[in-house]
Amino acid sequence: xLDKSIIEQFKEIVGEKNVETSNMSLHSYSYDATPGFRxxxxxxxxxxxxxxxxxxxxxxxxxxxxxxxxxxxxNLSAGTTPLKGGVVLLFKHMNNILEVDxxxxxxxxxxxxxxxxxxxxxxxxxxxxxxxxxxxNISTIGGNINENSGGLRxxxxxxxxxxxxxxxxxxxxxxxxxxxxxxxxxxxxYDLTRLFVGSEGTLGIITExxxxxxxxxxxxxxxxxxxxxxxxxxRTVSAIIENRIIPATLEFLDQPTVEVVEEYNQIGLPTDAxxxxxxxxxxxESVVNKDIEKxxxxxxxxxxxxxxxxxxxxxxxxxxxxxxxxxxxxxxxxPTTFLEDATVPRSxxxxxxxxxxxxxxxxxxxxxxxxHAGDGNLHPTVPTDVRNKxxxxxxxxxxxxIFEKAVELxxxxxxxxxxxxxxxxxxxxxxxxxxxxxxxxxxxxxxxxNIMNPGKMFFEEEEKGE
Amino acid sequence: xxxxxxxxxxxxxxxxxxxxELENCMRCGFCLPVCPTYIQSGxxxxxxxxxxxxxxxxxxxxxxxxxxxxxxxxxxxxxxxACEPACPAGVNYGQLLEEARDIFNQNKQHSLxxxxxxxxxxxxxxxxxxxxxxxxxxxxFYQRSGLQKIARNIGFMxxxxxxxxxxxxVLPSTPTRKEMRSQASYYVHKSxxxxxxxxFKGCLMDTxxxxxxxxxxxxxxxxxxxxxxxxxxxxxxxxxxxxxxxEKAKELxxxxxxxxxxxxADYIITNAGGCGAFLxxxxxxxxxxxxxxxxxxxxxxxxxxITAILIDLDFHLTPLQMPExxxxxxxxxxxxxxxxxxDEPRLLLQSIDGLHYEEMNDAARCCGxxxxxxxxxxELSMKHLDYKMEQVKDTAATTIVTTNPGCLLQMKLGxxxxxxxxxxxxxxxxxxxxxxxDRRTSV
Ligand SMILES: Cc1cc2nc3c(=O)[nH]c(=O)nc-3n(C[C@H](O)[C@H](O)[C@H](O)COP(=O)(O)OP(=O)(O)OC[C@H]3O[C@@H](n4cnc5c(N)ncnc54)[C@H](O)[C@@H]3O)c2cc1C
Ligand code: SF4
Ligand code: SF4
Numbered sequence: 045x046l047d048k049s050i051i052e053q054f055k056e057i058v059g060e061k062n063v064e065t066s067n068m069s070l071h072s073y074s075y076d077a078t079p080g081f082r083x084x085x086x087x088x089x090x091x092x093x094x095x096x097x098x099x100x101x102x103x104x105x106x107x108x109x110x111x112x113x114x115x116x117x118x119n120l121s122a123g124t125t126p127l128k129g130g131v132v133l134l135f136k137h138m139n140n141i142l143e144v145d146x147x148x149x150x151x152x153x154x155x156x157x158x159x160x161x162x163x164x165x166x167x168x169x170x171x172x173x174x175x176x177x178x179x180x181n182i183s184t185i186g187g188n189i190n191e192n193s194g195g196l197r198x199x200x201x202x203x204x205x206x207x208x209x210x211x212x213x214x215x216x217x218x219x220x221x222x223x224x225x226x227x228x229x230x231x232x233x234y235d236l237t238r239l240f241v242g243s244e245g246t247l248g249i250i251t252e253x254x255x256x257x258x259x260x261x262x263x264x265x266x267x268x269x270x271x272x273x274x275x276x277x278x279r280t281v282s283a284i285i286e287n288r289i290i291p292a293t294l295e296f297l298d299q300p301t302v303e304v305v306e307e308y309n310q311i312g313l314p315t316d317a318x319x320x321x322x323x324x325x326x327x328x329e330s331v332v333n334k335d336i337e338k339x340x341x342x343x344x345x346x347x348x349x350x351x352x353x354x355x356x357x358x359x360x361x362x363x364x365x366x367x368x369x370x371x372x373x374x375x376x377x378x379p380t381t382f383l384e385d386a387t388v389p390r391s392x393x394x395x396x397x398x399x400x401x402x403x404x405x406x407x408x409x410x411x412x413x414x415x416h417a418g419d420g421n422l423h424p425t426v427p428t429d430v431r432n433k434x435x436x437x438x439x440x441x442x443x444x445x446i447f448e449k450a451v452e453l454x455x456x457x458x459x460x461x462x463x464x465x466x467x468x469x470x471x472x473x474x475x476x477x478x479x480x481x482x483x484x485x486x487x488x489x490x491x492x493x494n495i496m497n498p499g500k501m502f503f504e505e506e507e508k509g510e
Numbered sequence: 511x512x513x514x515x516x517x518x519x520x521x522x523x524x525x526x527x528x529x530x531e532l533e534n535c536m537r538c539g540f541c542l543p544v545c546p547t548y549i550q551s552g553x554x555x556x557x558x559x560x561x562x563x564x565x566x567x568x569x570x571x572x573x574x575x576x577x578x579x580x581x582x583x584x585x586x587x588x589x590x591x592a593c594e595p596a597c598p599a600g601v602n603y604g605q606l607l608e609e610a611r612d613i614f615n616q617n618k619q620h621s622l623x624x625x626x627x628x629x630x631x632x633x634x635x636x637x638x639x640x641x642x643x644x645x646x647x648x649x650x651f652y653q654r655s656g657l658q659k660i661a662r663n664i665g666f667m668x669x670x671x672x673x674x675x676x677x678x679x680v681l682p683s684t685p686t687r688k689e690m691r692s693q694a695s696y697y698v699h700k701s702x703x704x705x706x707x708x709x710f711k712g713c714l715m716d717t718x719x720x721x722x723x724x725x726x727x728x729x730x731x732x733x734x735x736x737x738x739x740x741x742x743x744x745x746x747x748x749x750x751x752x753x754x755x756x757e758k759a760k761e762l763x764x765x766x767x768x769x770x771x772x773x774x775a776d777y778i779i780t781n782a783g784g785c786g787a788f789l790x791x792x793x794x795x796x797x798x799x800x801x802x803x804x805x806x807x808x809x810x811x812x813x814x815x816i817t818a819i820l821i822d823l824d825f826h827l828t829p830l831q832m833p834e835x836x837x838x839x840x841x842x843x844x845x846x847x848x849x850x851x852x853d854e855p856r857l858l859l860q861s862i863d864g865l866h867y868e869e870m871n872d873a874a875r876c877c878g879x880x881x882x883x884x885x886x887x888x889e890l891s892m893k894h895l896d897y898k899m900e901q902v903k904d905t906a907a908t909t910i911v912t913t914n915p916g917c918l919l920q921m922k923l924g925x926x927x928x929x930x931x932x933x934x935x936x937x938x939x940x941x942x943x944x945x946x947x948d949r950r951t952s953v
Contacts, residue, residue, distance in 0.1 A: 068579040069727040071568050077537045082573075118539045136553040156553075182539045372598035379533035381599065424896070431533065435745070 045084040054089050054131075057099045062137070064088040073132045075119035076124040080430055085112070085126040090134040094220055094251040095115055096211060097133070101249065101495075102218035104131060109497050113245040115155070115187030118179045120383055121464025123191065124245050129501035135186055136310050138251065141165055148226045149257045150209060154457030155250050157184025171257040172203035177460070178371070186250055192242030194282070194460040196293045196324075201258070203460070205241045212252035213240060226254055238487070240443075244462050245497040247490045261326035264292070265336045266360035267353040269343040270317040274298065277319035278394030280346045281417045284323075284391070286344065289335050293324035294366050294418030298397050300404075301412040301425075305366055308373045310397040313351060313366060319397075321348075321417060322367045324360075347470070370414045371425070377410070378427035384443055386450040387421045387459030399449045400424050407436060407442040409435070421459035447473055468503040511578055515617050522613040523569045527606065532567040534601045535560065541593035541603075546876045547586060550893055556583050559593035566610050582676035586890060588883055590843035590876035591751050591787075595850075604848070605794055608751055611656045615754025661892025700761040703736035704823055705816075708775035710766075712785045712915075713745040725944040726816050732947065733823040738747040741801050748788035751795065752881050757863045761902055763792050764802060767809045777814040780836040784881065786849055788814045815845055816940060817913065826861035830946040836866045837942070838907035840898070841874045841919055842914035855913055856938055862946045868905035872897075879920035883900055891920075894929075899924045902934075910936040 064070070065087050067216075072085045084111075091097045104111045110130030116415055117124045126132050135156030142152040151166060159180040163194045166173050176195035177183055183193065185245065194203035210224030213236075224230055224237040241246060256425065271277040281294060295304070297320040306313040315321065321343070325335045343351045353359035397413055400422070405410035415422040424446055428439050447457045447470045457463070457470045467495045469485045472480055484502060487494075541559040542548050553558035556565070567573035584607065591604045707730060711723060730737050743766050747759035766789070770778055780786035790813045796806040820826065839855055846852045852874070852910060859867045878884055878894025902910055903925070910925070912918045923937035929935075 066579050067574055067577060068556050068565060070584065071574045072561040072564060075537055075564060077539060079536065116539055117537075139553075159541075179539075181543045297800065340920075351826075372600070375599040379530055381536045419678060429533065 046109065046306075047107075049083065050107065050109070050334055051087055053103055053107050054087065054100060057096050058089055058091045060081070062090040062092070064090075073117075074112065074125065076114075076119055076122060077091050078122040078125070078464070080436075081122035081125045081127075081465060083125050083129065083279060084126050084361050085132040086129050088132045088134060089433070090136050090139045094214060097249055097251055098218045098220055100131070100133070101214050104495050105216055105218060105493055106298040108493050108495060111249075111495050112497050113186065113190070113249050115184035115190075116179075116182045119187060119191055119464060120385065121191075121244075121458070121466040122353060123319075123464035123497070123500055125465060127465055130495075134250065135184065135256045139184075144169060144171075144257075145169075145226065149259075150226045150254050151257055152252065152254050153185050154252060155189075157185045158328075158470055159183050159185060159188055164255055167260065169343055172260045173207065173255060173257055175204045176209060182237045185253060188245060189241055189250055189253060190245050190461040191460065194416070194419070194421065196295065196416065198416060199289045200292045200326075201359075205238065207256045208241050208253060208260070209256050210241055210254035213251055214249040214251055216248060216493065216496050220251075224254065240290070242462070244464060244500055246501050247486060249496075253434055261328075263290075263329040263332045264324060264360075265332050265354065266322070266324045266328040266363050267336060267340060267343075267351065268363040269321045269340075269348040269352075270314050270350045271319045271321070271347065272316060272346065272349050274319045274397055275394050276347045277321055277417075278397075280321060280343055281346065281393065282391060283342045283346060285338055285418075287338060289325075289338060291323050291335070291418065292326045293322065294416070295322040295391065296320070296413075296415055296417035296422075297322075297366060297370060298401070298413040300401075300410065300432060301370050301402065301414045302366075304377060304412060305369055305373050309365070309369050309378065311362075311365055311369075317349065320366060322364060334455050357471055368415070374412050374425050374452060375429050378429055379485070380428050380430045382426040382428065382443070383444065383461075384424050384426070385421070385456060385458045385461040386424060386446050387419070388453045388455030390418065390420045392453040392455065393417055393420055393422070396422060396450060396453055396455070399453075400446055402444050403449070406445075407438040409439050409442050411442065417458075419459070420455065444470070447448050463501045465500055468499075468501055471501065471503065511576070511581075515619075516575050516577065519613055519617045520572065521924055523566070523576070523610070524686065526609055526613060527566060528602075529569050529570060531564060531602055531606055532570060532857070534599050535563045535567070535597075536599050538598060539847045540598055541596045544592045544596045544874075546588055546590060546592070546878075546894055547890075548912055550897075551892070557586065559587075559597075562587060563601065563603065563606065565607055572576075576614070584610055584614065586887060588843070588876045588878070588880040588894070589907050590880060591847040591921070592843060592874065592876065594847055600611045602794075604791070609758065611754040612756040613754075614807030628681070628709040642743065681706060705777060705819065706736045706738075706771055706775045707779050707819065708738045708740060708773045710746070710770075710778055710780045710785065710789065710813075711739060711743060712780070715813065719918075719938070722781060722915075722938045722940055725938075725940040726779070729816065729820060729825070729940055729943060729947075730779065733820060733825050735819070735823075736775075738775055740769040740773050742772075742841050743767040744769075746788045747795075748784050749881055751788060751791075756795075759788075760799075763795055763806065767805050769814075770809060776812065777819060778809070778812045779814055779816055779819055781816045781913070781938070783815070783845030783849070783851075784916055786813055786815050787847075790849055792823035809911065813849070815849055815851045815854070815913065817858055818849075818851050820943075821854045821857055822917045825943075828864040830943070831864050831949045832864045832942075832946050833949075834864050835909055836868050836905065836907045837909040837911055838868050838870045838902060839873060839911045839939075840877055840902075841869070841882070842912065843874075843876050845913050846874055855911070858939065858943060859911060862942075865946075868907055870901040870905045870907075872901055877902055877917055877920045877924070879914075879916040881916065884916075884920060884923070894923045895920060895927070899928050903928075909942070910934065910935050911939050912936060912937050 070084045073088050075082045112126040114124040117127040138154040139156035140154050144151050174197045177193040188204045188436045194204050299318045302317050323334045340351050411424050413424045451473045548558035549647040565580050569576050593603050748760035748953050751759035793807040793810040796802040877898045878891035884891035910921045
């Protein structure tokens with residue numbers, strides 16, 4: 045429990061109504077979107093600006109009080125469960141778009157801005173902010189930056205990292221620093237901007253960000269191809285890129301996913317399809333048409349059973365329905381849904397999916413895999429029930445083996461959801477002892493008292509909370 | 511709340527809450543951006559669907575004890591159920607909320623005045639249509655006798671909270687008891703009906719909003735329906751169900767099911783989004799009652815909103831006309847989120863010549879009426895209403911169309927509060943459609 049006097053100090057800094065200690069509030073900030081993790085914090089604080097945050101951080105640092113920044117809590121790695129109690133820090137008052145700079149094509153925002161709000165704002169000006177995680181309606185920019193989130197447009201446009209130009213950060217000692225800026229080029233010193241992208245709230249608190257915008261592509265087309273053999277689908281993905289075409293979106297659904305999607309939604313997918321690809325291209329109209337035509341050709345050459353190109357927006361939506369309904373369909377199968385995040389090089393997508401299916405059989409669990417074929421980022425998703433301890437154990441074993449396989453195939457344990465507490469035990473698979481040591485020394489130099497989001501990223505035989 | 515009460519509540523939670531449903535929530539947060547109370551609270555997790563579900567689950571799991579804070583956040587939920595269609599996991603939030611509120615309510619020591627009010631409203635008034643008529647005719651007497659004028663002149667209503675005072679101004683002029691009693695019994699037989707329907711009158715709709723019911727019957731006749739109006743039907747029980755009086759809701763439900771079984775129509779037509787949704791949920795309400803579950807499910811499957819049957823029977827293809835005007839539509843939360851009827855009213859409005867339909871921003875967001883929310887949580891309700899009226903004003907509409915009596919009153923309240931009563935009106939969609947039909951035949 046936190047000392048009363050400290051809570052009083054917080055109240056003085058941010059105002060009485062922005063400090064919550066009721067049982068209800070503490071309980072409501074004890075979890076995030078990750079199944080199986082929960083821990084009650086001591087206090088929830090919602091500061092109004094960078095300076096207030098700096099003061100709070102100083103108090104925490106002096107008293108070694110753990111501090112967990114929280115956006116919308118949609119991360120799937122238990123990144124915001126306050127595993128060591130302490131302070132949960134909210135950005136609900138820091139949710140303003142500060143500037144859209146149309147000369148430099150940048151936008152400056154506070155961390156609490158919901159991604160969709162930012163996207164709407166820039167699209168109204170004919171500009172594009174490409175990172176679009178499936179959670180855009182809820183996730184915040186602060187969360188996106190700290191998880192280095194990626195989206196459907198990742199293959200062609202990259203991920204959040206590629207759009208962060210500059211940051212304002214409160215360091216764990218209370219210092220306020222600014223990194224980068226509205227510059228395309230900047231090599232003054234270490235690239236702290238990049239270091240903080242994907243740092244999962246373990247190094248400091250991001251209180252402002254300058255993000256890069258690009259011109260909005262003028263035209264877009266969507267198509268869907270179905271396959272009787274997953275290798276054909278995988279070969280199609282490689283062939284498209286070998287043909288020097290980078291689609292804006294290249295999404296994949298495996299057979300278990302297709303089966304459940306079709307069974308529940310009746311949208312006319314061939315149930316014998318072993319794989320489905322959803323492909324989108326954007327850009328100048330003539331280029332898009334040429335690309336889509338060529339892609340359709342490649343699909344057919346590689347034995348796609350059906351290839352359909354949308355003639356208009358409505359048809360495009362119909363085609364994307366399959367991909368979009370994947371999660372919601374799987375989520376309805378069983379009470380608990382584990383959405384994981386293994387990533388392999390593009391060329392290894394087919395072998396990885398086959399491995400996942402083998403592992404599913406081995407541990408007798410249902411695994412539906414869908415994801416971003418273009419960048420090898422797969423989401424093996426398990427419908428289960430955490431209350432069934434025996435089955436849950438098998439699910440954990442299956443995931444452990446999936447991560448091992450992914451790394452073996454030259455991949456990684458997470459492509460976009462972060463390490464958090466959930467995947468901390470597996471980080472070693474990817475980085476080795478030496479890699480972890482290097483990361484720890486970075487953490488140590490920024491946050492010697494380990495106040496920033498402790499229990500995340502580095503595995504410490506951590507309990508899962510209460 | 512003393513420890514004993516808390517313990518009792520927790521035991522009830524453990525015995526009565528649907529654990530699977532609670533477990534189904536995967537905490538993804540997809541419901542947050544559509545929740546009016548979450549937005550209004552400035553993004554407070556405790557005021558969100560995900561938060562409320564976590565609190566209910568916390569009580570069941572013994573992680574948190576039930577207290578006033580939790581009771582309050584459950585009560586301050588509008589029950590609009592916008593969170594349901596947004597939920598990838600298909601969590602039936604409305605059912606969880608109803609059960610949780612019922613548990614808190616049953617274990618609660620109501621203050622004496624509240625007890626009296628609850629008893630009057632839930633037992634004395636709503637279940638008895640004749641008493642509803644009495645109350646309405648009292649209102650009529652008040653309106654027509656000159657008392658209303660006097661009350662307004664001497665500022666009597668100033669003694670009441672602002673919402674009630676404004677509400678008094680916007681109540682429709684109600685029918686006299688004689689008018690209520692002299693109703694046609696509505697049995698209208700056609701030789702070759704296009705559909706055989708039964709009409710659910712609703713208690714408020716059949717008293718205070720009598721005109722709307724008359725118009726509904728007229729429209730059903732025009733599209734060729736054979737209409738039965740069982741006179742043993744009664745209040746749908748929504749008010750009870752949403753206020754933690756579940757047992758009474760069940761009693762009312764059983765009476766309604768029996769009443770409508772007798773006439774055996776293909777559809778049961780409603781014109782109040784709130785009632786329709788509650789009737790639509792009878793299957794769940796009585797799901798663990800062996801004698802009634804199947805009958806309830808059968809009843810529920812027949813519920814259809816007036817706008818949906820009008821579209822089914824191609825009413826929108828007939829010529830309709832109105833003087834040039836801009837109209838906008840405020841979704842009834844329950845019609846939209848529970849009965850999934852949202853295209854139909856829009857299609858109907860768009861089919862009227864002369865009428866320019868403007869969709870307002872966030873038309874699906876709750877207006878804050880929410881049963882008796884606007885009376886019990888007056889201040890919060892008015893915040894939701896103010897936001898709504900901003901969106902209405904942006905459309906430049908002079909007519910706001912609704913599909914539920916609560917929303918209709920709330921929109922009238924909004925117009926009054928904005929001082930727009932000489933420029934803008936709120937109507938139930940069937941009133942507008944009848945106007946359009948009449949207009950057509952007169953030109
Ligand atoms: C259904 C579903 C679909 C998803 N789809 C995708 C997807 O397609 N792609 C993808 O990449 N992710 C996806 N995610 C994961 C998640 O939405 C992203 O990681 C998102 O960026 C998290 O945003 P948030 O605002 O919820 O952050 P939170 O979950 O609240 O926080 C995430 C991390 O950031 C830290 N943090 C937050 N704000 C700050 C700050 N200002 N300063 C310092 N640290 C901070 C937190 O401590 C935590 O470690 C999905 C999640 C769900 C539930
Ligand atoms: S959208 Fe559904 S599953 Fe997700 S948090 Fe809300 S209620 Fe839970
Ligand atoms: S019913 Fe409405 S107010 Fe209540 S939690 Fe759901 S969306 Fe929010």
